[in-house]
Amino acid sequence: MGSNIKITEVFKSHPVHIPIHKNLDFDSLHELPDSYDWIQPDSFPSSSLSNNHLSDSIPLIDLSLPNAPQLIGNAFRTWGAFQVINHGVPISLLHSIESSANSLFSLPPPHKLKAARPSDGISGYGLVRISSFFPKRMWSEGFTIVGSPLEHFRKLWPHDYTRYCDIVEEYDREMKSLCGRLMWVALGELGITREDVNWAGPNGDFKTSNAATQLNSYPVCPDPDRAMGLGAHTDTSLLTIVYQNNTRGLQVLREGNRWVTVEPVPGALVVQVGDLLHILTNGLYPSPVHQAVVNRTRKRLSVAYVFGPPESAEISPLKKLLGPTQPPLYRTVTWTEYLRKKAEHFNNALSSVRLCAPLTGLLDVNDHSQVKVG
Numbered sequence: 001m002g003s004n005i006k007i008t009e010v011f012k013s014h015p016v017h018i019p020i021h022k023n024l025d026f027d028s029l030h031e032l033p034d035s036y037d038w039i040q041p042d043s044f045p046s047s048s049l050s051n052n053h054l055s056d057s058i059p060l061i062d063l064s065l066p067n068a069p070q071l072i073g074n075a076f077r078t079w080g081a082f083q084v085i086n087h088g089v090p091i092s093l094l095h096s097i098e099s100s101a102n103s104l105f106s107l108p109p110p111h112k113l114k115a116a117r118p119s120d121g122i123s124g125y126g127l128v129r130i131s132s133f134f135p136k137r138m139w140s141e142g143f144t145i146v147g148s149p150l151e152h153f154r155k156l157w158p159h160d161y162t163r164y165c166d167i168v169e170e171y172d173r174e175m176k177s178l179c180g181r182l183m184w185v186a187l188g189e190l191g192i193t194r195e196d197v198n199w200a201g202p203n204g205d206f207k208t209s210n211a212a213t214q215l216n217s218y219p220v221c222p223d224p225d226r227a228m229g230l231g232a233h234t235d236t237s238l239l240t241i242v243y244q245n246n247t248r249g250l251q252v253l254r255e256g257n258r259w260v261t262v263e264p265v266p267g268a269l270v271v272q273v274g275d276l277l278h279i280l281t282n283g284l285y286p287s288p289v290h291q292a293v294v295n296r297t298r299k300r301l302s303v304a305y306v307f308g309p310p311e312s313a314e315i316s317p318l319k320k321l322l323g324p325t326q327p328p329l330y331r332t333v334t335w336t337e338y339l340r341k342k343a344e345h346f347n348n349a350l351s352s353v354r355l356c357a358p359l360t361g362l363l364d365v366n367d368h369s370q371v372k373v374g
């Protein structure tokens, strides 16, 4: 407990060994190779294909309105997610990060591999980390940034890497500040105040917090109904903020039985609860299972800002949320410890730190062991 291991060192003990050299030249694939064929008999129907109720989508919240806090509390309780507008992040910055990601993924495959993520590392270009838990390959490529991207960017763009570094740095600043703001709003709705969260820093600005910026690219796919962009998972974060381009693909699992598409809204950001906020709120804000699907005609891009606590922070259900009928449901973990749990147990990581079964006897919508992922 209380290990102060740097986030960047966390996967040294859990390397991922999937060769990427021949797997990531999507433009050369005009038919879906068997290694990418996900069709399985027991997958949930995608609600975009079945009768989709109009009201069945995550809420869209205007952060500048006075009732935004209540709406956010409700959205997190029922969906674990919402979309936000008037969030204060300049739209020009969203476009800059989008075009940086575009420029990165458009580089020739051998060039991108110069910035490949080492098998036991956290940062760099490659398959999304959770790939090893799925029997089939995902139709996507990613670039993970934790700390400074300078060394990798220098290899990708020897002449103008500083411009790209500046964009990532500003993105990090803006997202961190939005996450801090949203954390206090969401926790405030549960009656939590700054004194209750000692690791948020003296000004409650989460200055020592950690984050990963994950750029995701989903190329057009010759057989999208059989393929998967990013398999079903939850994030380990406190909060994740997703920027998606104008192409559908992100889906959230609703009530454990149907996929609901998060419709792209220009300038909006998707905010999701991560497993650590789920633990901190003793399950009051569930971390939603989500996935990304692909399509035949438009390449899709997303940028996920995965925001978590400082290395030293011990995350456990907040005392104020506990009582005789609300026992703590999870044991204490640091982000580092929990990332390791995820690396070992993947979608059963949350259950692996669970202390007791739900008292209600109701199906826990966020019991990830219920989710068939492959």
Ligand SMILES: C=C1C[C@]23C[C@H]1CC[C@H]2[C@@]12CCC[C@@](C)(C(=O)O1)[C@H]2[C@@H]3C(=O)O
Residues within 6 Å of the ligand: 007, 122, 128, 129, 130, 131, 144, 211, 212, 214, 233, 234, 235, 236, 237, 304, 306, 339, 342
């Ligand atoms: C600090 C983090 C958080 C990570 C691992 C590591 C770096 C990259 C993050 C993501 C980003 C993409 C989804 C996810 C599930 C993945 O595979 O890589 C995330 C994961 C997590 O939320 O656990």
Ligand SMILES: O=C(O)CCC(=O)C(=O)O
Residues within 6 Å of the ligand: 214, 216, 230, 235, 242, 244, 249, 250, 290, 291, 292, 301, 302, 304
């Ligand atoms: O592509 C998306 O919209 C979702 C990405 C995601 O879930 C992630 O990077 O964790």
Ligand SMILES: [Fe+2]
Residues within 6 Å of the ligand: 233, 234, 235, 240, 290, 304
């Ligand atoms: Fe995610």
